[in-house]
Amino acid sequence: GQNIDQPTEMTATEGAIVQINCTYQTSGFNGLFWYQQHAGEAPTFLSYNVLDGLEEKGRFSSFLSRSKGYSYLLLKELQMKDSASYLCAFMDSNYQLIWGAGTKLIIKP
């Protein structure tokens, strides 16, 4: 079957680094996505990984290991505006996104 899991909530300090992990199980895989969602708003695209390795985009990086069914989103130099939910999703063999429940990230000054 299909399964995707990420922590419910994380807390970090402004200026620090935080890593949000995501594990998944699926027979068909067409890439892994990370989205950011602020309360009351729609998700916005952050990153996409289809091959193993690290993709860096400014303060945000995303890593994928397909053999381990594992991804993480790394946020550096945290800012208060990074307080949001971070959604992990993989695209299955039907090109449909299967969503994690989201990780609520709380940034403290």
Place this chain on the structure above:
Amino acid sequence: GAVVSQHPSRVICKSGTSVKIECRSLDFQATTMFWYRQFPKKSLMLMATSNEGSKATYEQGVEKDKFLINHASLTLSTLTVTSAHPEDSSFYICSARDEIEGYYEQYFGPGTRLTVT
């Protein structure tokens, strides 16, 4: 990135009435659009997949006669909530799929907050 618009952003309607929500891809053509529903502090729940020129594919448990989806063109999909009831109050989000260099990316509309009184 590509832009998806959604209209209206907020709507309040009376129980028993119908509400139509529009989703448009502004700078790309989307063969496939998706409709999601999100309850407070919950993840996105896929309601249906909308394909241009054909019938929508509904997820299990979603009433197709209640949530009418029409994908009339490559840039427009509509969701009509018929005979709305208070339990239909929710945040409805559409997304459109774009193919970029051999892979698919999904862009989300800003969402529509529906309140049924």
